[in-house]
Structure formats: C-alpha cells, structure tokens
Amino acid sequence: MKVLGYVNRFSRGVYRVQKELEENGNGKAFFDFSLITAFRVVENRSKKYFVEATNPNKVLFRGLLSVDNFNPYAKNPNIRKFFSEFSWVDEIGSGVRNVNKYLSIYTPNTKPLFIEDDLFKTIIPLVASVLGKEKAETLMELVALDRYKLNPEAVNAIVALDIAPEYGGDDNINDFFFAKEYSLGWSWHQKGMELENLRIRINRDLQDNPSFEGWSWSEKGVELFNKRTMTLFQILLVCLIPRNIEDIQELIGFNSRNKLREIYLNPL
Template sequence: MEEQLLRQLISQGEGKHIEFKSAKRSVPSDLYETVVSFSNTEGGTLLLGIEDDGTISGIEETFKNKILKDLVSSINSTDCINPPLYLQPVPVQLNGVWIIAMQVPVSSQVHDHKNVIYIREYESDLDITKQNQRVSDLHLNKRNYFTESQVIPNLTMEDLDEKLFDKARNLIRSNQSDHPWLFEKNKKMLEDASLWRKDFFTQKEGLTLAAALIFGKDTTIQSLLPAYKVEGMVRKVNKDRWDDRITPPLRTNLIDTYIGLKGFVNKHLPEKFYMEGDQRIDIRDKVFREVIGNVIVHREYSSALATELIIDQNQLTITNPNNPHFSGPIDLNSFNPYPKNPNIRKFFTALGWTDEIGSGIRNTKKYLPLYIEDAQPVFIEGPIFKTIIPLHLATLKPYAKKWLNWLELNVAYTSHLEISLSKINIDPELAEASWETCLLYLVPSWTQKGTKLSNLDWPKNQPIDEDTIKKTPSWAQKSTELLHKKVRYIIAILSLTAEPIALDDIMTAVGYANKKTFRDNYVKPLEQLQWIEKTNPQNPTAPDQKYRLTLIGKMFLGNQE
C-alpha cells in the first residue's frame, strides 16, 4: 500500500470502512472482531499503529515481525476465524515509524471469531450471534449477491481437471514458495480457498461455481454456463469485423482464460520497459496484468452476455457483465473497492495475478502514464462494466487560445486555461482536427446531456445539429452567438477547474460580479452533480479553498462515454 493512499485513509478518520488500532508491541485483542465484521459487511482497511484520533504512534520495530507472524497465523486458522481468511498484512514506514496496513475484502461467506458473528455498523463491530433473523439475512444477502459461492448440486471432483491443480500449484510456487496450499491435497485446497463450502440455507455441501470456473473441465463449464464466453478482437483496419480475433472464443477455465487474454494483448501491443529503482520493469505487463486480472475477478458469471476485449487504433476497451455496486465512472482518487467475486480474487492473488483489493485500478492508474504518456484509464461501473485504456491521446490544449476568445474569458487566465484544457481528453480521432470540427463534436453533446439534468436548468432550444449550428452567425468565433449565457458560464467553469482554481478567480475570468448569485446558480448545482468539488471539503471556508473538475465533469466536457 502506497504512502499517499495511507495518508488519505488516515485523514478520513475511522468509519464504516476504516479502523485504527494502537499496537505498540502486540496484536490488539479486539482486532479479529473487526476483521470478521469487515468481511461480513462491506470490507474495509485496518491500520495498526494509529491511535483513534489519527495520531501515527507506530509499532516498535523489534516487535514488528512478531505481530506480522501472529496476524497471519491467526487469520489463517479456524481456531481464530472460521472459515479462515487468507489476508496479507503489509508493513509500511510512515513518519519514521512502522505501521501495518491490512485490507479486508467483503467475503461471500459468513465468518465468525471464536463462534461469534460480527457485522460493521458505523464505527462499531456489532455482535449479532444470538439475533437469528439478522444472521439469516446475512447468509441470504451473501447467497443472492455472490453467485460464485453457489453450491452446485452433483458437481464432483471428477468434473474438475486434475492437470489444472498442478498448473495452479506451479504458478503459486513461483509467486510464494511457502504458500500453505502447496502442501495440501486437492480437496483440502478447495476447502481452504472457500471453493468447497456448506450452504446453510439448503444444507447442501460441495463444490461451488467458483471451483468449476477455476478448475473445471471445458465440458463442465459449458454445461453449467452454456452462454459464457470471452472474446478478443483487433479492429484497426476492418472496423465492421476484425483484423485478428481469438478463435474460437474462450469458454474455458479462468486460469487458461487469463493466459489467453494476456497473450492476445501481448501479441498486439508493444513492449515498453521502465527502470523502477534498480529494476527493469515491463510496463505493458504491469498494466495489462492488472487490467485482465480485474476483468476475470469482477465478472458476473451468471450473465449470458460475453466479455469483449477490443483493440482499435486509439484505445483498448473491455466490456464485462457486472453486478454493479453503483452506477457511473469510478473516481480513481477516492473510490472504495468492492469485490464482486472475493473467492476468485483470493485465488488469483495466490497465483500472483491480482494483489490486494482495489490494487488493479490503482496500479493501472500508476503505470499506464508510463506506457502511454499522460494517459489515464477510465473505469465505468454499471450492469456492463467498461474499462477504457487509451493508446493514443488527444486533449483540448491545442485549442486553448481559441477557446479563451470563444468564451470571452479574461486574457490574464490564458496560461491557466492552457494547463486546464491539457487535462481534458477528447476522442483521439480529433488529434489533428480543426477548431470548427472540434466544436461540432462537442457542442451538440453538451446540450443533449445537459438538458437531461433538471438541477442545471439547461436552457432549451440550443442548437444540436451541424446545420443549425452553422446557420448561427460567428458560431466558431463567439460562444455568445451560439450558446445561451447560462451555458457559456457552465462551460467556462468546467474549462477552468480541470486545474484547481479559487472561486474569485473563476468569477474574474468569466466577468461575473455577484458572488452569491454565481455560487447559487452555477457552483452549487455543479457540485450537486459532482462535476466539480472543493479541494478542501472538510473546511469549506478555508482561505486557500479552490474548486477542481471531477472525472464526471471531465467526461462531460470532453464528450467521453
């Protein structure tokens, strides 16, 4: 876990998904209650060496390794947590002292600590063991949400591929030579990986859907999920069909599916190396290991829709059936990761193909700009989860001077606007487009989307087609001729805030005098839409307060999906 993320978590304070524990010389006695409550509810992050008020007290260095050892042995033992949770605590130095971070994903099973079941409510771990209805509801919710944990009647060890166990052990061994699964028989490995479980509602015990997906023979998987398939295509020249394709589509186990998708990407995208410290790293491998791991770990396997990976001239796009936790683009700076298939993720972590929960998105954000300069991935949550990896970039920066004149902004903000527009991505096919072509691409989309948002009160009768726009006098020179004044102010605010800027500066740049009216009519509605946000939301009246454009706002302004 990176220092920046840790400091961000500490600054948020304790809550439903964050817990601090003082731990100078030993594991706190109530830590395992919190581990269980996180796993039973929505997951969370435990930070040892942090006081309740957020003070970084640290762990005494001579006791650090003992605490780590005690944590791992206890969490992996049914005597402490049942079923066991295979978690990996991570020591990190912060302010010259050691702390231990441990991410606890939500589990598809109900766990207890010494026969006591806990759930997380607000900042507390609540014992619900004797509340039969709440325990029953907890089992039912997990059964309904996590289809991977469904026990499949009549699925037996004979339906699994024996060779895949050997392949899995070899992959695990290359990642962690002392992993406990290496020394267990096949059925015991499945039990410890929660791929063999008891369904307390049906009283059935046996192999789960996740077990079939990871270790099943092809005939087994196709019998259970006849519509399931994963497609890989290249569409650079032939846009209607493909230039290359994975043939036949992948309908096999998840281990070979990962290898097949990764090989297809490696075939069509170039290597690029980078020195990280004294290590030479293949950035392509770093980025797409995470991307493909995410696709497999988070797919909703009960869906009949295909997973599709498409490489075109400008981007790699993956669409994946999904059981969404919310809807919309994921803010890479503040998202709360939520695993869709925690047991599959746990197994892929053992293989070395995924790391801690949420790391796929964070690592893609970290390494993609090293592979494609200044590129940022886009992840959109919904019934179809969409991943967009830019392979070429185009931004609004080349249009900065025309943009400033068009919106009639104060020339003193030319430099700021240029920096701001450099952070707004547009369709790469517009990289060499004229100013007029750019406007014809953007203006209709603003109106089509803006009129659907009632709290913006977007003016009606704005031109949305090319012919109507071109009939407007001086449409490419003055936005005042093309856009209603309210729309001009909205676009100006969005254009200026991609680079953080103070409210007074925004008003000066657009030529608006009344602060209350400006805040009420423009700033607050854009905040409510989560298109802009304060840089210091905890202290709204801070003298250095600024506003910045969010990912949703950037996507609107640049007409991205």
C-alpha cells in the first residue's frame, strides 16, 4: 500500500479556534496533535485508489459501522457545544449519511466504510469495484456461510468487499464465478496453485457438467470447493472485521479450537 499524498484538514480550523479565543474569549487554546492524522490518498496493491481519514474517537464498539441503522451521538458534547456557538457544527451523523448517500454518484458500485475504533476511520473509494449485495449473498451460499449468524456489520463488509476491476462489470453471476479463463473462480484456482501452504483447491472444470446450470448455489459450492477450501473462504469472509478465535469458531461451526488454529489460522 502506497500513500500518494496528504491533505491537511486541521490547521485552518485550529487557527480559527485560537483566534476566537484570543480575541473574544480572552484565553488560549492548546491542542494535542499526537493522535490526529490528515486525509491520505492511498494506492493499494491492486492499484485501487481511496481516501482514508482517521479521527481520535471515544469507542462504543469496535468494527464496521452499519450505516443503515446507526444512531449518531456527540463524541464530545462539550466541544460540540462550543463549536455550535459559532454555527460550525452540522447535524450529528449527517457526514456519514451524506457520504453513504452520494458516493455512488461519483464512484459507481462503491460503498464507503466507517470503522469504529480508537481512531475512527473513514475509507472512501475513488475508483473501485465491490462485490455488491447479490454477489455477496451468492458467495456466502457457495461457501456454506450462514449469513443469519452474521451481524449487519459483517454482512456489509462482505457486500463492500473490494474486487479487481476486470471482474466489476460482469452482471451475469454464473459467469462472474465460473466462466473459464476470466472468472473470479478461475482466479481463485490460479492463486491457490501459488499458495502451497494453504492448499486451496478449486474444481475449474465444473461448468462442463451438463446439469451444472440447474444446480443451486450451495450444490455448486460443494462441487466447486473441497472441505478445506470452503472452510478457508468462510474464515476469510468472517474476518473482514476483527475476530477472536472464539467468534470464528462459532460463526463457521468448527468444533475443535486447536485444529482450527493449527490447520487453518496458522497457515493464513
């Protein structure tokens, strides 16, 4: 991942606060900049560009924020009240809602990510392709991942999963996963051959079966992946947000914690 540049979003606001206090409040403002980071324009390994911003945060939970049903609250009521006096404060939560509402106009088929942690992180794709709701549901069925065990944040993380640009324009879900030479399933097979320790095995000749088109997604998944590969995909999907081993074990229905760690987590 390469940082292409920074945009300083703090100096102007800090200067205004200092000026107001000195001229009208007869005081001085002091700021701790140790946790503050600027906007970063980032290029990842797949040549995808996105804006990443972080802010110091009072944590209520850790993980992805569910934009559809979150309840905004003032992180620091005293600071909010202070800025409200100068009419510098928008409605609480309006920034998150507006980014989620309007981003697709500027960058089609993308979703912003808001991550609650010690630093509240906002990730906004500039040019990207994401899995999307329909393909995410299909993928979960293919790998036998019970979506009803997942909370909204986990499902949203799968829906917003970044995919390579060459797969973003294929609306035919069957071809998206199974078409020879250019499908996502084909790429899994190629990568699986390279990652010897993981032993990912994909049945790339599955589509030649005459009855293939009539199968359900779960039936195709059983034929497409061996048991080990299916478990690896389940783990990767549930770990799109941070998990401890107990959570992983429960979500994928794996009985032995020691085997889970030894056979799957350690190689990953």
